[in-house]
Amino acid sequence: MITFRDIFSTLKSLPIPAQRPVLVHADLSALGEIRGGAETVLGALTGAFSGVMTPAFTLRTQVIPEDGPAHNGLIYGSGREQNAAAEYFNADMPADENLGALAETLRRHPVSRRSDHPLLSFAGLQVDSALNAQTLRDPLAPVQVLADQEGWVLLLGVDHTANFSIHLAERMAGRRHFVRWALTRFGVRECADVPVCSAGFEAAAEPLQDLVRGLPLGSAQILAVPMQPMLTRLAEWMRQEPNALLCGRAECLACADAPPES
Numbered sequence: 001m002i003t004f005r006d007i008f009s010t011l012k013s014l015p016i017p018a019q020r021p022v023l024v025h026a027d028l029s030a031l032g033e034i035r036g037g038a039e040t041v042l043g044a045l046t047g048a049f050s051g052v053m054t055p056a057f058t059l060r061t062q063v064i065p066e067d068g069p070a071h072n073g074l075i076y077g078s079g080r081e082q083n084a085a086a087e088y089f090n091a092d093m094p095a096d097e098n099l100g101a102l103a104e105t106l107r108r109h110p111v112s113r114r115s116d117h118p119l120l121s122f123a124g125l126q127v128d129s130a131l132n133a134q135t136l137r138d139p140l141a142p143v144q145v146l147a148d149q150e151g152w153v154l155l156l157g158v159d160h161t162a163n164f165s166i167h168l169a170e171r172m173a174g175r176r177h178f179v180r181w182a183l184t185r186f187g188v189r190e191c192a193d194v195p196v197c198s199a200g201f202e203a204a205a206e207p208l209q210d211l212v213r214g215l216p217l218g219s220a221q222i223l224a225v226p227m228q229p230m231l232t233r234l235a236e237w238m239r240q241e242p243n244a245l246l247c248g249r250a251e252c253l254a255c256a257d258a259p260p261e262s
């Protein structure tokens with residue numbers, strides 16, 4: 001059984017200065033049994049760092065139109081069933097289940113805030129400038145703000161396929177993101193610069209080896225990565241290797257359309 005003290009002392013043993021914010025991705029079930037569950041982990045995170053942010057994405061608001069821009073990583077008209085099941089975004093909507101219990105616990109925290117992007121909102125404590133920066137045109141702005149503040153990425157029981165910040169490195173390298181559409185109370189909203197596929201991101205582990213700090217916690221290894229050097233290094237790699245970090249699956253339209261046109 002993992003306790004608050006175990007988590008807090010492990011987090012404090014990472015080389016993350018206390019005044020830096022963290023972007024956390026977590027699958028707590030990988031750590032083993034935690035006394036007090038996700039609330040205990042959140043308490044340890046807020047005690048250890050100045051600000052804490054997680055994705056609070058709601059991809060079930062997405063609809064696929066019959067037509068749209070070319071090279072957009074999807075098949076138009078393919079979403080009729082999904083469109084019928086799509087939900088209107090509202091600020092109280094739970095975060096997608098695949099983001100895990102920590103994201104939803106942070107979203108529901110009495111003094112946390114959430115940005116209002118209908119697909120890619122973030123939830124956070126003491127990261128208001130990052131949350132306020134997000135727009136429909138710039139969904140990755142919160143990641144950029146945390147990077148500018150010398151923030152760190154924390155991976156708790158997940159690998160780099162959960163490391164959303166790598167999408168910002170893609171953009172720095174000129175790689176294409178996509179237009180997507182979301183249902184809101186004000187109608188269907190067009191969302192620019194939406195990244196789609198991260199299935200190939202575990203390939204980042206090797207080039208990041210000397211930047212990543214890992215410590216055991218319960219039955220997992222938790223990983224911490226400083227955002228700025230991570231982004232610089234991965235963007236440089238993608239500039240040199242147009243296929244770096246793409247998933248390579250034949251059926252992945254997003255990765256097929258991602259590399260910049262040469």
Ligand SMILES: [Zn+2]
Pocket residue numbers: 197198199200246247248249252254255256
């Ligand atoms: Zn892909």
